[in-house]
Amino acid sequence: MSRGFIRNFPAFKLLSDENIDQIHRGTLDVLQKTGVTVYNDKALKVFKNADCDVDFDSKRVKFPPGLVEECLRKAPTSFRVKARNQKHDLLLGPNNVLFFNFPGTDTVDLNTWEPRTPTEQEHIDLIKVLDALENVHFLNAYPYFGFSGGIPEVMKEIEGVALRMRNSTKVTVAIANNDIDRFTIKMAKSIGTEIFANPNTSSPLTYYTDQVNACFLAAEYDLPSMIWEGATYGGTAPASTSGAVILSNAELIPYIVLMQLLKPGARVSVANLVLAQNMGNGAPAFGEIGVSLHNVVFNQVWRRYGIPTVSSSCGPTSSKRIDFQNGYQKMMPTLLSAISGSSVLQLYSSIYGEITAHPIQAILDDDIAGMIGRFLEGVDAGDEALAIDLINEVGPIPGHYLGKAHTRKWWKKEQFAPKSADRLTYPEWLKADKKSCIEYAMDRMEKILSTHKVDPPLTEKQESDIEDILSEARSYYRENGLISDEEWDVYKKNFKI
Amino acid sequence: MLKGFTRNFKPLEILTEEQVESIHGGTLDVLRRTGIRFESEKALKLFEKNGCQVDYSNNRVRFPEGLVEECLRRAPSSYHVKARNPENDMIWGGNTTYFQALSGSQSIDLETWEPRTPTRKEFHDAITVLDALGNVHIVPWYTPWFGFKNVPPVMAMPEGLAARFRNSSKFICANYSMDCEVFNIEMARAVGAELRTSMAAAPPLTFYSDAVESAYRIVNAGFILLLVSGSVYGGTSPSTIAGSLITGNAEIIAGIVLAQLIKPGTRVIAQDFSFPQNMRAGSPAFGDIAISLHQAAFNQIWRKYDIPTDGGVSYPSSKKIDYQAAYEKSILSFTGALSGTNTIWIQGALYGELAFHPVMAIIDDDLVGMIGRFLEGIEVNEETMALDLINDVGPIPGHYLSKAHTRKWWNKEQFVPKVADRSTPPEWLKLGKNDCIDYAKKRYDEIISTHKVDLPLTDKQESDIERILKEAREYYKKKGLISSEEWDEYKKDLKSPNYPYE
Amino acid sequence: MNNDIFEDLKKAIKEYDTEAAASLAKKAIGEKIEPLKLLDAMTVAIREVGDGFGRGELWLPDLVGAADAMSAATPIIEEEIKRIGAKRESLGTIVVGTVFGDIHSIGKTMICTLLTAEGFKVHDLGINIKAEQFLEAIKKYNADILAMSALMTMTAPEQRKVIKFLENENLREKVKIMVGGGAITEEFSKNIGADGYDPTAPGAVKLARQLIGK
Structure with missing residues (x-):
């Protein structure tokens, strides 16, 4: 089982408990007074039955605070998710x-x-690298959006899930757009793995029907869910951090209420992809430090609710390259998310925003994860680590510690040696052709791709089940018009369907 | 006065109370049982007079607990430091956080x-850059480089200090070596500034006479003394973080006791400048995450002693301005800031102690801006919670972009870096695919062509500095520390028409 | 029996066991085992550790741990060599030290271990060594090579001073001089008139062989 890294010290707090209370009360106020718009009649009925104030015409739902607090309590503080391996x-x-x-x-x-569209092989290679990296504990949706060769838009992620099932045994995520999770969840079931249901909010305070349906699927198949919140503050959320946290939480809670009403004790986690608005060009300001302030407060509130959090802002940067800027824009949010109590950090492989990703970046990010992991473990101050007798024995110069058994035993535990970092001295570095981290990562990628095998591979039965589900999806989207005749011809021809 | 940054939340703590006590107890035990070796007759006598047990046969001083605690109490918990320009004065201690440039022995070629040796002009220009950067609050010793072309090593410190005073009105530091602190003190007095100078232990548990002699001079001059162990854990201190904290703190405390015995109330600052041993090359393992843990624990213990801390020393292990340098520098400085380091070293440094570049300093200044923004924290009140606004905007199609509240608040909540690439991909292509290094180079040119030090030296100050430099040259020539070859090169340099600037 | 004690001694070094190494040396001398063979056995063991380090399998603490174990046994064996008047074959004699004003010992310790492993007779003078002390040691041990280390920019010029001092004492031609340390570059080493420089510890061992033509 993957427990990842253990944080051995209390989570970092930015705000006082009183401030957290204020934010909580503000959230309850918005849910009660303004409520949210839910474009899904099934859900509106569930809310109505639970004594929410529901207006079926405007689709507006207002939540009594008692119900909210009860549902937050029902959600488990920790839970397991089953992988194929x-x-x-x-x-x-x-x-x-x-x-x-x-x-x-x-x-x-x-x-x-x-940027450019990856080939199928490149898509597979990225999955393989993510499968091989020990500290990538599960795989998100994509990791690229499809691959070249003319796959219809609506089939891209379904084909992507099939590739992940074939090339990785780690848990993955089923996005809900256009009902594609109906098929990907079935795929997961057919090969004996769980998959995260993935309902998204739409800011401010709105829910579209396919996203809400993900909750019903999660309840039907008894799946864990990762609820995604992606407001942009200054655009779709207030520009002030406290206000943005109130809005984010008010948007996440209705999903939790729905899940707990459908299936008390349902496994839920909340993902924070709230970004600042870049006021110069209207794009999200990836890599902005204000995002971390939001995330640290968010974590503090949700720790109080006892619901696991996912920090999505660790991954995207505003740099287009793997460079210095990309490095600090990844390390800072990752450090802050980790120490402030996120359960899951979404770090690996992304370069600019949601636009570009690369396996070399993933391999480099693995060293950030390792460093953060070591930091989280904290300091051992037991008798042996304190080494008081040794210190008294070694005494002043010319005493030293290099040859001591204590050093041989402890140094590796205290340090973390990154796998793709340049740690040479200048003379060694000159001798080694001035190799830098990107080149070391290339070496590591080559090694992974030439040695890593998915463990275990799919059985023939599982493989054919996946093929069947792919066919089923293709027919479904042909019928409802989401695959046009033109798209279908190219798709059929290039992929020999 | 420079405000620097204020940390508006409780610092990150990674030790339990019990762990802090264990490390503190261990430190007292080592000070009492094994003690510290001081290669200084003068210091040994002072310690003996104040109740320490002194063994003159091996220069060993053993410290009673009462004296240690009394001297820690005597050291002020926060204090004012005076720069050449009063606008650059600071208050060190408590929840203030300041940043300082981090030097290297050489410059680097950005292509x-x-590494390569910088010229006199480059040396002066780099100080101008540091003077211009808003988040460089301190221009410390060896900054920007240990020296420059044609200057004998022994003159590097006085020449460097003179250059820093000439090109910056910020708080300047100078270190000791071969008696240069005598000239440093004279220069600082001539320009009306205070200095901070280190007293470095020779770990394990030893102080050599040069460090002690310099400490006497600095303390008697009424300047600020920075105490540092500088151990390499696994080599000159135990390989464990906890053990290394014990030896390091024992060394620093011994120095503080000396300072407080020479002159009670002396302003001291405790520096964490310890690195794990790179067990392959034998050099310090720069950029290792253990440094962050060491620093966070160090800060937590020194908060208990109520003495300001210095550190967050952000030397990367990378030789380039690249991804690796970034993650190394950002985590080292940030964990330092979160856990309460008062003065943090970052701007400009590349690999280890060996490289500095002003373009790196410019990029780092953004990193510091981000850290500073985080330290300021957030406000939770009626206006920032914006409940009325949220209820008013409601669900889609409501949005916040056009609201007065957004115009007022976005810029307070965000930090906009000066040399980061924040374009969208189409903009980026159109702009010629610039990255942060390209933007930083542009800012470098801009600073060099426009920035002037806000308070130039007076003629009197300038002539005093030149006189003191002459004294230093004579002193070292007489001592035989400048060879005749060195002197010939140096002489040519001194006759340059644009001396002292190029 | 003899074989056992050689193997035990090697094992003690490879397991970094200082006490066992010393007591095995005493035991072996007591049993009248040829002391030169004991030294050879230890050299084999330390070479294995050195090779492991070179391959990246072992680390600095292993190297130094093994060297410490060997140093615990060496004086006991050397005393016996002196007593019976035997002569020890070695590649050459090297005096090593960190220069005056510099207290860094790690790099120097690495070099000493690897040179010993290679079969040199190494005299480690320690740190903070003045020109006079180097001179004295070169005379005393009849050294073939002087190896100096300086980590800091401020102390690097001290190496030049030592070389000048040896010239003045007419000893410069007698020894080959190699320099190293964080502050030293190829250019600097040529400048001060050293015979060789290498940035890495294993490279320095090769250099030492070159300098004495072996």
Whole structure:
């Protein structure tokens, strides 16, 4: 089972308990007074039956505070998720930290740094790398949005899930757009793994029908869910951090209420992808430090609710390259998320925003994860680590510690040696052709791709089940018009369907 | 006065109370049982007079607990430090956080990334950059480089200090070596500034006479003394973080006791400058995460002693301005800031103690801006919670972009870096695919062509500095510490028409 | 029996066991085992550790731990060599030290271990060594090579001073001089008139062999 890293010290707090109370009360006020718009009649009925104030015309639901607090209490503080290979089962909980990837629509050319559509092989290679990296505990949706060759839009992620099932035994995520999770959840079931249901909010305070349906699927199949919140503050949320946290929480809670009404004790986690608005160009300001302030407060509130949190802002940066800026924009939010109590950090593989990703970036990010993991373990101050007798024995100069048994035993526990970092001295570095971290990561990628095998591969039966579900999806979207005749012809021809 | 940054939340703590007590208890035990070796007759006598047990046969001083605690109490918990320009004065201690440039012995070529010796002009220009950067609050010793072309090593410190005073009105530091602190003190007095100078232990548990002699001079001059162990854990201190904290703190405390015995109330600051041993190369393992743990624990213990701390020393292990340098520098400085370091070293440094570049300093200044923004924290009140606004905007199609509240608040909540690439991909292509290094180079050119030190030296101050430099040159020549070859090179340099600037 | 004690001694070194190494040396001398063979056995063991380090399998603490174990046994064996008047074959004699004003010992310790492993007779003078002390040791041990280390920019010029001092004392031609340490570059080493420089510990061992033509 993957527990990831254990945080051995109390989570970092930015605000006082009183401030957290204020934010909680503000959230209850918005839910009660303004409520949310839910474009899903089934859900409106569930809310109505639970004594919410529901207006079926305007689709507006207002929540009594008692119901909200009761549902928050019903959600488990920690839970397991089952993977195809048991060693990748997950435990989400209050003191352990897991990592996964942040996807990009495209790959990037490492020479020009320009984005382009990946090939199927490149898509598979990224999955393989993520499967091989020990600290990637599960895989998000994508990791690229489809691959080249003419797959219809609506089939891209379904084909992607099939690739992940074939090339990884780690748990993954089923996005809900256009009902594709109906098919991907079935795929997961057919090969004996759980998959995260993934309902998204739409800011401010709105829920579309396919996203809400994900909750019904999660209840039907008894799946864990990861609820995604992606407001942009200054745009779809207030520009002030406290206000943005109130809005985010008011948007996440209705899903939790719905899940707990459908299935008391349902496994839920909340993912925070709230970003600042770049006021210069209207894009989200990826890598902005204010995002971390939001996330740290968010974590503090949800720790109080006892519901695991996912920090999505660790991954995307505003740099287009794997460079210094990309490095600090990843390390800072990752550190802050980890120490403030996130259960899951979404760090690996993304470069610019949600646009680009690359396996080399994932391999480099693995060293950030390792460093953070070591930091979370904290300091051992037991008698042996204190080494008081040794210190008194070694005494002043010319005493030293290099040859001591204590040093041989302890140094590796205290340090963390990154796998793709340049740790040479200048003369050694010159001798080694001035190799830098990107080149070390390339070596590591080559090694992974030439040696890593998915463990275990799909059985023939599982493989054919997946094929069947793919066919079923293709027919479904052909029938309802989401695959046009033109798209279908290309798809059929290029993929020999 | 420079405000720096205020940390508006409780610092990150990674030790339990019991762990802090264990480390503190261990430190007292080592000070009492094994003690510290001081290669200084003068210091040994002072310690003996004040109740320490002194063994003159091996220069060993053993410290009674009462004296240690009394001296820690005597050291002020926060204090004012005076720069050449009073606008750059600071208050160190409590929840204030200031940042300082981090030097390297050489410059680097931004194309080949290889180290090379800087020229006199580059040295002065780099100080101008540090003077211009808003988040550089301190321009410390060896900054920007240990020296420059044609200057004999022994003159590097006085020449460097003179250059810093000439090109910056910020708080300046200078270190000791071969008696140069005598000239440093004279120079600082001539320009009306205070200095901070270190007293470095020779770990394990030893102080050599040069460090002690310099400490006497600095304390008697009424300046600030920075105490540092500088151990490498696994080499000159135990390989465990906890053990290394014990030896390091024992060394620092011994120095503080000396300072408080020389002159009670002396302003001291405790520096964490310890690194794990790179067990392959034998050098310190720069950029290792253990440094962050060590620093966080160090801060927690020194908060208990109520003495300001210095550290967050952000040396990367990378030789380039790249992804690795970024994650190393950001976590080292940030964990330092979160756990309460009062003065943090970051701007400009590349690999280990060996490389500095002003373009790196410019990029780091953004990193510091981000850290500073985080330290300020957030406000929770009626206006920031914006409940009326949220209820008013409601669900989609409501939005916040056009609201007065957004115009007022977004800029307070966000920090906009000066040299980061924040474009969208289409903009980026159109702009020529600039990255942060390109933007930083542009800012470098801009600073060099426009920035002037806000308070130039007076003619009198300038001539005093030149006189003191002459004294130093004579002193070292007489002592035989400048060879005739060195002197010939140096002389040519001193006759440059644009001396002292190029 | 003899074989056992050689193996035990090697094992003690490879397991970094200082006490066992010393007591095995005493035991072996007591049993009248040829002391030169004991030294050879230890050299084999330390070479294995050195090779492991070179391959990246062992680390600095292992190297130094083994060297410490060997140093615990060496004086006992050397005393016996002196007593019976035997002569020890070695690649050459090297005097090693960190220069005056510099107290860094790690790099120097690495070099000493690897040079010993290679078969040199190494005299480690320690840290903070003045020119006079280097001179004295070169005379006393009839050294073939002087190896100096300086980590800091401020102390690097001290190496030049030592070389000048040896010139003045007419000893410069007698020894080959190699320099190293964090502050030293190829250019600097040529500048001060050293015979060789290498940035890495294993490279320095090769250099030492080159300098004495072996």
